[in-house]
Amino acid sequence: MSFEEIYIGHYSKVFRLCMGYVNDADWAKDLAQETFINVWQKLHQFRNESAIGTWIFRIASNVCLRQLERHKKMPRSEMPVQLEDIKEPDMENNIRLLYRFISELAETDRVIISLELEDLKQAEIASIVGFSETNVRVRVHRIKEKLSQKFKDHEQSDRF
């Protein structure tokens, strides 16, 4: 498989993971690009011990987790999210809300839920994060509860 094929086949998935992590499209693009720069540099070291997708997600999640080391993050309150001002169709609004809520979770929870929602098997998620499968299952359940609660709270605050 050539780098170009890998890049085209995985760009959207990597972008979504980064977007869930930072909730900022430009920043997510930069992170996705940094991920593929690493993939390009390390591709010759890839030994087929895991699926290429799992390998790329490991790199992408590590690139995301490393952001705190490199950047002073913009506090969430200063993020240019104007959800309250823009009236959009429900679907669009819910997508925006979901990504915002994911980015408000603890760093590793953002990675876990993004991988889960990307349809990765929990065994794969476990091998990316460095957890046991049982831990991933428990964590995914908790995160989904948190997200549901956030949607519920948002709905309630919207009514008033």
Added chain:
Amino acid sequence: MNSQIDFKSLYQSQETGPVPDVKEVVKKAAVLKRKMLFKLLSVNGLLAGTAALIVLILTHHPAQDLTTKFGSILIIMAIVSYLTVSNRAISLLFRVIPDLDNHAFLNLLISIQRKQQFLHKTMLRVYFILLSTGIFLAMIESAIKMGLMNCMLIYSGVILWIALNWLVVMPKSVKKQEKEFDTILGNLHRINAQLDHN
């Protein structure tokens, strides 16, 4: 509405925009590699050049006094120790494998940061001690030949320069780096703890 939210389909409906040109990624990766190499070569080249120049001068104009020879050796030792440490720090960064699992990757970053923190703190002091003592000793021979007034003038300058480094430049640099290291390590520990507690 909550119970009906399909997180998976919402998540996957996120617009990702057009896929940036793959050539751009490859180009950026190559530029990055070149920049790193250039940085490595320029620091090494500049300092190795300085050391070579000192050796060359000493070979062509052999020093009479032991203090000059000893001072020059100390200056070269300062340069060599700086190069060794900075190259080691860069090679530590190069060895970071981003395809480890998150837990292992965070642990590796923490251990690298600790090593770099130690190297920076310790070696900066060693570098300044060797360099200052080296310059102080190497100048004795020529300063004596200049007469008392010039000698006093030159040594006042040297002592002032050394004092400036010890009292202003070095503490400032150490403090700045320490703060940076502490922030980085604090964040890495905090994220890693999320993987420890289940």
